[in-house]
Amino acid sequence: MSALNGSVEGSESREELPGAKLITVLGIAVAVCALEISMVFSALPSMIRQFGDPAAVLWVVTIHYLVAASSGALCGRLGDLFGRKRMLLMILGLAVCGALVSFISGSLLGVIIGRGMQAVSSAAIPLSFGLVRELTPPARAPFRIGIVASVAPVIGGVGALLGGLLVDHASWRALFGVSAALSTVATLAVWTMLPQRTVRAAPRKIDVLGGILIPPAIAAPLLAVHFSRHWTWLDARTLGLLAAGLALLVFWIFYESRQNDPLIDVRLLKRRQIGLANLGMALFGLGALQNVQVLSMLLQQPAWTGAGLGVSATTTGLLFVPFIVINLIGGPLSGRVAARYTSRIAALVGMCLTSVGWIAIALEHSSLVFVMACGYLQTLGVAMLFAALPNLVVEDTPRDRTSEATGVLSVVRQFAASIGTQIVGFTLSTSTVADEAGVHFPSEKAVMLTLGFIAVISALAIVATMLLPRRVPLRAGA
Numbered sequence: 001m002s003a004l005n006g007s008v009e010g011s012e013s014r015e016e017l018p019g020a021k022l023i024t025v026l027g028i029a030v031a032v033c034a035l036e037i038s039m040v041f042s043a044l045p046s047m048i049r050q051f052g053d054p055a056a057v058l059w060v061v062t063i064h065y066l067v068a069a070s071s072g073a074l075c076g077r078l079g080d081l082f083g084r085k086r087m088l089l090m091i092l093g094l095a096v097c098g099a100l101v102s103f104i105s106g107s108l109l110g111v112i113i114g115r116g117m118q119a120v121s122s123a124a125i126p127l128s129f130g131l132v133r134e135l136t137p138p139a140r141a142p143f144r145i146g147i148v149a150s151v152a153p154v155i156g157g158v159g160a161l162l163g164g165l166l167v168d169h170a171s172w173r174a175l176f177g178v179s180a181a182l183s184t185v186a187t188l189a190v191w192t193m194l195p196q197r198t199v200r201a202a203p204r205k206i207d208v209l210g211g212i213l214i215p216p217a218i219a220a221p222l223l224a225v226h227f228s229r230h231w232t233w234l235d236a237r238t239l240g241l242l243a244a245g246l247a248l249l250v251f252w253i254f255y256e257s258r259q260n261d262p263l264i265d266v267r268l269l270k271r272r273q274i275g276l277a278n279l280g281m282a283l284f285g286l287g288a289l290q291n292v293q294v295l296s297m298l299l300q301q302p303a304w305t306g307a308g309l310g311v312s313a314t315t316t317g318l319l320f321v322p323f324i325v326i327n328l329i330g331g332p333l334s335g336r337v338a339a340r341y342t343s344r345i346a347a348l349v350g351m352c353l354t355s356v357g358w359i360a361i362a363l364e365h366s367s368l369v370f371v372m373a374c375g376y377l378q379t380l381g382v383a384m385l386f387a388a389l390p391n392l393v394v395e396d397t398p399r400d401r402t403s404e405a406t407g408v409l410s411v412v413r414q415f416a417a418s419i420g421t422q423i424v425g426f427t428l429s430t431s432t433v434a435d436e437a438g439v440h441f442p443s444e445k446a447v448m449l450t451l452g453f454i455a456v457i458s459a460l461a462i463v464a465t466m467l468l469p470r471r472v473p474l475r476a477g478a
Contacts, residue, residue: 022135025193026128027151028186032095033121034155036179042163043172051108059112067119069222069414070215075123076407077263080400084130085194092187095121099180103173129390130403146335146387153327207263213252220245225418268405273469277392278412280464285416287457288354288382290424295375305433307447309368319372323379330383338391344468347388351465353381355458362451424450
């Protein structure tokens with residue numbers, strides 16, 4: 001019997017919260033996470049001008065993704081154990097404090113510390129998935145998870161625009177003032193509008209060591225990938241960080257697999273559906289999630305290079321605006337398909353859309369209309385996958401480990417996306433052409449290699465999705 005209908009679910013009393021109310025509250029909480037990721041990019045030039053050290057200023061971004069990657073699974077599991085509402089309130093409260101620290105700080109170090117505190121809010125996503133499952137009948141959960149999953153990419157796009165407006169008409173500090181205000185609103189909404197549920201008694205012995213090992217085990221390999229662009233892959237610092245991180249990660253997996261009640265149950269990955277969903281997420285991060293990076297390059301590269309469309313940065317930004325609407329449509333659509341035909345079908349549709357889009361662009365990328373049509377098509381697939389892959393994990397995970405398991409899925413996505421970014425950067429640099437001023441651009445050969453890599457990875461993701469076990473569809477409305 002699947003975890004969806006297992007004894008854990010049957011043992012809990014069900015208190016359904018009206019869908020609109022639940023989605024609104026959780027949507028605001030997830031929006032905090034998305035805005036804090038995207039808005040700050042607009043502030044980097046202003047912060048560099050003020051603090052004068054570009055490498056140091058980039059730690060404002062680096063600290064965020066390191067803490068975010070570490071906190072997803074850890075805070076998700078603590079929410080499963082001690083109450084997801086309680087944990088969501090804690091991380092949102094920390095986000096308020098972090099935004100205020102960055103807002104009032106007179107030093108770059110203070111801003112970086114504040115950003116690290118804010119980054120814990122990334123755990124709002126797996127905690128929200130757990131709360132949807134906790135407060136929603138099984139038949140309606142896929143659709144609502146789809147809506148919540150769509151908030152992050154939608155608000156991420158809005159955040160980039162909002163960040164630019166705030167920096168241009170106020171200052172970079174205004175970003176943190178807005179973040180503090182939104183985090184406060186989210187905290188009050190969660191506190192007053194979500195019910196407090198009775199959770200099962202936590203184990204007498206908490207797996208403290210398992211929790212302590214998670215952050216460095218995740219952070220070290222991510223740091224190695226991140227700094228490889230500056231140090232190169234063969235640099236002793238890159239290799240040392242990578243080796244230490246992977247060794248610690250292997251030890252952590254071995255340690256957790258031998259615990260009777262582990263903090264993070266890595267044995268769940270042995271389940272066919274959960275393991276394949278994580279594999280699909282890894283392939284998704286490696287390939288399809290590189291869409292904005294690759295399309296931006298393809299659109300803005302000069303046409304004389306043979307592999308560019310010569311579009312201005314402003315026009316590129318306008319062409320990307322429909323991505324926001326597509327993401328808003330894709331998540332709920334994925335949820336409806338999952339509820340009616342199973343999450344496997346929703347994931348398969350998403351994988352096919354991304355694969356067709358990338359293969360088509362690889363075959364023909366000389367027409368702006370055709371490239372953008374394919375770009376919008378594969379963006380719809382990306383939006384559907386943001387909802388379908390978490391739904392696959394939720395379907396096969398014990399109820400009391402929902403936020404933990406979806407948190408692990410988010411860690412896999414961030415790992416894969418980081419590695420994918422480096423691979424794409426490498427493939428684009430394998431062959432270049434230069435203008436009269438000596439500026440180098442990727443050649444047609446390098447662009448084809450990059451597009452081919454993403455197309456192949458997307459096709460492999462279809463294969464992984466097809467191997468998922470078949471389930472009986474819920475066939476219920478939202």
